[in-house]
Amino acid sequence: MKISIFPERDLERSLVLERLIFLGLALAVLAVFGRLAAFDFVFFDDHVYVIEKAQVLAGLTPASAWWALTATDAGFWHPLTWISLMIDHELWGLNPGGYHLTNVLLHLTATLLLFAGLRRLTGAVVQSAFVAALFALHPLHVESVAWIAERKDVLSGCFWMLTLLLYARYVERPGWGRYFLVLLSLILGLAAKPMVVTLPVILFLLDVWPCRRLTVENRRRNWQLVVGEKIPMLLLGAVAGIVTLVAEQQVGALKTFEEFSLSSRLANALVAYGFYLYKTIWPAGLAVYYPHPGHWPAGMVVLSLAVLTTATFLAVKRYQSRPFYLVGWLWYLISLLPVIGLLQIGSHAFADRYTYIPLIGVFIAVVWGVGDWVAERGKARVTEDKQADAPGRSGRVAPDRPGWRGEGRGAVIGRQDANAFDDMTKPSDIEAEPSTRPESEYENAPGLQAVAFQKDARPPSASLNEWETMGIGRCVAASVKPGDPMVSPAAVVGMGLAALVLFALVSAQQVGWWRDAETLFRRAVAVTGENWLAANNLGAALSRQGRHGEAAPHFETALRLRPDYDEARFNLAAALAGEGRYAEALPLYRRVIARRPDFAAAHNNIAIAYAETGDFAAARFHFREALRIRPDYREALRNLEIAEGKGRIAKGP
Numbered sequence: 001m002k003i004s005i006f007p008e009r010d011l012e013r014s015l016v017l018e019r020l021i022f023l024g025l026a027l028a029v030l031a032v033f034g035r036l037a038a039f040d041f042v043f044f045d046d047h048v049y050v051i052e053k054a055q056v057l058a059g060l061t062p063a064s065a066w067w068a069l070t071a072t073d074a075g076f077w078h079p080l081t082w083i084s085l086m087i088d089h090e091l092w093g094l095n096p097g098g099y100h101l102t103n104v105l106l107h108l109t110a111t112l113l114l115f116a117g118l119r120r121l122t123g124a125v126v127q128s129a130f131v132a133a134l135f136a137l138h139p140l141h142v143e144s145v146a147w148i149a150e151r152k153d154v155l156s157g158c159f160w161m162l163t164l165l166l167y168a169r170y171v172e173r174p175g176w177g178r179y180f181l182v183l184l185s186l187i188l189g190l191a192a193k194p195m196v197v198t199l200p201v202i203l204f205l206l207d208v209w210p211c212r213r214l215t216v217e218n219r220r221r222n223w224q225l226v227v228g229e230k231i232p233m234l235l236l237g238a239v240a241g242i243v244t245l246v247a248e249q250q251v252g253a254l255k256t257f258e259e260f261s262l263s264s265r266l267a268n269a270l271v272a273y274g275f276y277l278y279k280t281i282w283p284a285g286l287a288v289y290y291p292h293p294g295h296w297p298a299g300m301v302v303l304s305l306a307v308l309t310t311a312t313f314l315a316v317k318r319y320q321s322r323p324f325y326l327v328g329w330l331w332y333l334i335s336l337l338p339v340i341g342l343l344q345i346g347s348h349a350f351a352d353r354y355t356y357i358p359l360i361g362v363f364i365a366v367v368w369g370v371g372d373w374v375a376e377r378g379k380a381r382v383t384e385d386k387q388a389d390a391p392g393r394s395g396r397v398a399p400d401r402p403g404w405r406g407e408g409r410g411a412v413i414g415r416q417d418a419n420a421f422d423d424m425t426k427p428s429d430i431e432a433e434p435s436t437r438p439e440s441e442y443e444n445a446p447g448l449q450a451v452a453f454q455k456d457a458r459p460p461s462a463s464l465n466e467w468e469t470m471g472i473g474r475c476v477a478a479s480v481k482p483g484d485p486m487v488s489p490a491a492v493v494g495m496g497l498a499a500l501v502l503f504a505l506v507s508a509q510q511v512g513w514w515r516d517a518e519t520l521f522r523r524a525v526a527v528t529g530e531n532w533l534a535a536n537n538l539g540a541a542l543s544r545q546g547r548h549g550e551a552a553p554h555f556e557t558a559l560r561l562r563p564d565y566d567e568a569r570f571n572l573a574a575a576l577a578g579e580g581r582y583a584e585a586l587p588l589y590r591r592v593i594a595r596r597p598d599f600a601a602a603h604n605n606i607a608i609a610y611a612e613t614g615d616f617a618a619a620r621f622h623f624r625e626a627l628r629i630r631p632d633y634r635e636a637l638r639n640l641e642i643a644e645g646k647g648r649i650a651k652g653p
Helices: 007-038 046-051 062-070 079-092 096-122 125-137 139-146 148-172 176-192 194-208 219-250 262-281 298-317 323-339 359-376 464-470 489-512 517-528 532-544 548-561 566-578 582-595 600-612 616-629 634-650
Strands: 348-350 411-413 430-434 450-454 475-478
Touching: 007 096, 007 125, 007 139, 007 489, 046 079, 046 148, 062 079, 079 096, 079 148, 079 176, 096 125, 096 139, 096 148, 125 139, 125 359, 125 489, 139 148, 139 262, 139 489, 148 176, 148 194, 176 194, 176 219, 194 219, 194 323, 262 298, 262 323, 262 348, 262 359, 298 323, 323 359, 359 489, 517 532, 532 548, 532 566, 548 566, 566 582, 566 600, 582 600, 600 616, 600 634, 616 634
Parallel strands: 411 475
Antiparallel strands: 430 450, 450 475
């Protein structure tokens, strides 16, 4: 543990550093994501969540709030997400910039809470700051922030991080009040997005490290407590999960095993784990949608399996000495489970937004691993004070010379030995300088190369010779293995900051693709190639601008890639009708209705085409069918009234 003769100065410096980190994180998030406030809706689920959602457009009222608490629209039970969008509508109306700004502020809040939570759990300021910065700036997280319809990601992320912080307080001083706050935060997270179901398991991992509630000494005593306090959390998660599955099945998003076999799901899960790791390291070619190919090449599956197996083996192997590797790795694997494709929802293989929470585990393993590496190859290898009086391989007690013992603390002398000083301290706590005293002054310490001492254990103005004679603080003499290169913590921090800047630049570029729907889907088509959904959505974006002739080829591309894609066929028919090519549009509408007789919009549109070609009887029939399917379909009702009027006129004298 760090010992300092300047505790008040240390506290002051720590507070200043933490405030600077908070400020730096805030400025970084705003710098990368701030321009989203000038961007448009993307009409990719944005219309489902905001533009065409009557309850959201009504604002926050008792009726709309009750609807939010009971609705499973869009395949989810996430009342808190609906309520947040209602509040946005109260504030911004249909100005998309306001909704984007809310997403940015929620992401910023999640980032700051993550830093605060990790700082409290681990006590490590620098490592916690780097994990929070990676979370804030990684390009894979752009989708969650830039997409208004993904409000549920950033909102649930806030409550995930808040739960970590509250759990740290609970672990420090357990009590029913603090436990209730943890439970409440978890409930609110589940009400924002059901993916939070894995959080209780993550809290259990944190009990292992860094909380160390299940060490060898206290495992038996604490096991029942640690497991017992997670049971209510797991039950809440199970309820949220079941409700979500039912909701997804109701809207037809949950795919059957006839559509995606068990083997294809397992293969996709393995490839997805590997894909996300690859994109974490090399976040290029990101897209809003990655279509599921149905079957993956065996080579890709085997490669992903090999990577996962190797990483798991290494993490388990180093668990005793470095538990953060296993905890971080399991965080990644477990938190991805709900969206890894074993329960196939939709027709996509991967999604950048799914990594919003899971990548924190990877960041923890990497950042703490780098810190450990710096400690091993740092300026000195030292023992704890309690080992100083035990002669042995790790070192010997310094001779009783005036000044060296310094208030009975003693100094440890290291030998030029690869295994000297088995226990390492943090590099942030230890410094080393070349020894100025001859080896003859140290008993049984040949090859002494350096003197290690704790930071702030001597006045900043004191020279090494002065420090050696003063006996201030904890004094340790250490040797360095010949040929073992020194690693400067400052250099490592500098390289880490450079990596963050690079990620920030890539993220800023990725943010730009979310300017509007056309820009977003042109980018997706460009980087993913044969992407039937991106092609269809690009065509839809062009059609909304009245550019039907430009849109039609993209719908045709989507149908070529996926012949059973009824939405693209419907959109192609609408584009042809928009150009007055009703004769070409009619057979497309008929095919869509034959496959989906409950498609109200298709009935409305084919009725318009019939009316434009003079077949008012067919038009009236299909308008009535549209209203039968959707009684509140105002456009179809208005069109029916017009068609009935034209019909009577057409049948005149």
